[in-house]
Amino acid sequence: MTHLNTNRETLIRTSIEIFWQTVPPVWRNIRAYTHQVAMQNYQVTMAQFSILREIHQGKTSVSQLAEAGHISRPAISRLVDILVRKNLVNRLDDPTDRRHVNLSLTSEGERLLSGIFDLTHRWMLQKLSLLDEQELNTIIHALQLLRSAFHTKEDSQ
Numbered sequence: 001m002t003h004l005n006t007n008r009e010t011l012i013r014t015s016i017e018i019f020w021q022t023v024p025p026v027w028r029n030i031r032a033y034t035h036q037v038a039m040q041n042y043q044v045t046m047a048q049f050s051i052l053r054e055i056h057q058g059k060t061s062v063s064q065l066a067e068a069g070h071i072s073r074p075a076i077s078r079l080v081d082i083l084v085r086k087n088l089v090n091r092l093d094d095p096t097d098r099r100h101v102n103l104s105l106t107s108e109g110e111r112l113l114s115g116i117f118d119l120t121h122r123w124m125l126q127k128l129s130l131l132d133e134q135e136l137n138t139i140i141h142a143l144q145l146l147r148s149a150f151h152t153k154e155d156s157q
Helices: 002-042 046-056 062-069 073-085 107-128 133-150
Strands: 089-094 097-105
Touching (some): 002 046, 046 062, 046 097
16 A cells, blocks of 8 residues: 555656646746737737736726735836726726726727737647647646646635
């Protein structure tokens, strides 16, 4: 029984090592490509893109954006000001609380975000098209297992 535990422990340690050798570099490449697309095609910094993405995902206040990005409220406010001037974000007063301002994407902001997502998706499609069906199925299965292993109750909320 000790042999099985040792073998399992070795597999787990190897999995962790391969994870760190794979996931962060892949994510850095995707972020770098997305940043390049945002800057070259849309003149939007990565920080501005992140705010647009967070608003798109439902964060509608400076406080929520600051918390999500671990950035100060004044810094987020400055970034939001830039996005408002670029006509990518709207500020809407909350009729029930005058101190609160809701943020939303303009149609131009939605188009910009969609364009960045589309170009990044096409780039990823090109990269993954180099793999055969079996390799793609292996990746899908491995990612589903990884997500399942790290899934917590907080993730589903």
